[in-house]
Amino acid sequence: MNKSPTLVAELIAEFLGTFVLMLFGTGVVAMVVLFPSSAPATAHGGYTNITLGWGLAVTMGIYVAGKVSGGHLNPAVTLTLAVFRGFPWRKVLPYSIAQTAGAFLAAALVYRNYLPAFRQFDPLLEKTAGVFTTFPAFPALPQAGFLDQVIGTALLLLMVLAITDELNVPPGANLAPLMIGLVVVAIGMSFGGMHGYAINPARDFGPRLFAAAAGFKNNGLTDGARVWWVPVFAPLLGGLVGAAVYDFGIRRFLHAAPPSS
Numbered sequence: 001m002n003k004s005p006t007l008v009a010e011l012i013a014e015f016l017g018t019f020v021l022m023l024f025g026t027g028v029v030a031m032v033v034l035f036p037s038s039a040p041a042t043a044h045g046g047y048t049n050i051t052l053g054w055g056l057a058v059t060m061g062i063y064v065a066g067k068v069s070g071g072h073l074n075p076a077v078t079l080t081l082a083v084f085r086g087f088p089w090r091k092v093l094p095y096s097i098a099q100t101a102g103a104f105l106a107a108a109l110v111y112r113n114y115l116p117a118f119r120q121f122d123p124l125l126e127k128t129a130g131v132f133t134t135f136p137a138f139p140a141l142p143q144a145g146f147l148d149q150v151i152g153t154a155l156l157l158l159m160v161l162a163i164t165d166e167l168n169v170p171p172g173a174n175l176a177p178l179m180i181g182l183v184v185v186a187i188g189m190s191f192g193g194m195h196g197y198a199i200n201p202a203r204d205f206g207p208r209l210f211a212a213a214a215g216f217k218n219n220g221l222t223d224g225a226r227v228w229w230v231p232v233f234a235p236l237l238g239g240l241v242g243a244a245v246y247d248f249g250i251r252r253f254l255h256a257a258p259p260s261s
Contacts (some may be wrong), residue, residue, distance in 0.1 A: 017064040022203065022206070024057030051185050051192065052075030062181075079096075102206070146208030150235075201231065203231075
């Protein structure tokens with residue numbers, strides 16, 4: 001009989017899964033930002049590349065961690081599962097810390113890899129903090145970005161619960177990460193403009209901590225408009241909203257439905 005993973009094993013899985021997610025995610029943004037279309041010989045795509053890259057990043061991260069820890073990779077997912085699916089509350093904070101640490105280290109490695117490009121494109125580190133973290137499209141209206149993050153994360157958790165619900169019509173276990181990745185692509189394409197669709201506090205706060213530590217200006221935490229709180233608190237609220245919509249709008253009827261023949 002296989003033993004259940006220890007908490008340490010689960011935290012390592014969450015750390016590594018988020019690390020892989022963020023390597024691919026921040027990596028694709030670095031490619032687009034540091035090698036812009038104004039230099040066609042080295043241009044590496046635009047916003048479509050970013051949305052596809054982030055979706056695939058989520059898929060790969062879940063494949064890494066899913067069997068051991070459930071592949072949350074996102075404090076909003078962890079909190080929502082604790083509220084609606086009985087995930088142990090004692091694990092919520094450790095999971096969130098492991099996820100944030102994985103995101104921090106991934107941002108550091110992406111920065112080191114692209115250091116020559118950063119030095120040429122933005123030697124004073126004044127305009128590239130957005131490679132690692134998100135910012136509002138309209139800085140004077142942070143509440144608009146807050147709503148955007150709530151909607152995006154609500155869609156994410158609604159769809160995650162629908163895809164993984166054994167009472168619904170779930171895909172095969174090996175296809176669920178791919179479906180969730182496609183959900184992230186759709187969110188990016190539909191709700192990515194107002195605040196960069198972080199939809200994950202660890203994905204945003206870990207790299208923002210790194211950006212501040214590395215000396216990036218206008219990082220939203222220690223320099224420039226202090227917008228760090230939007231992609232931290234809005235996704236936590238949005239996840240709860242999405243799960244409530246799914247459970248009260250769909251799942252309660254699945255419990256009452258007769259088994260299919």
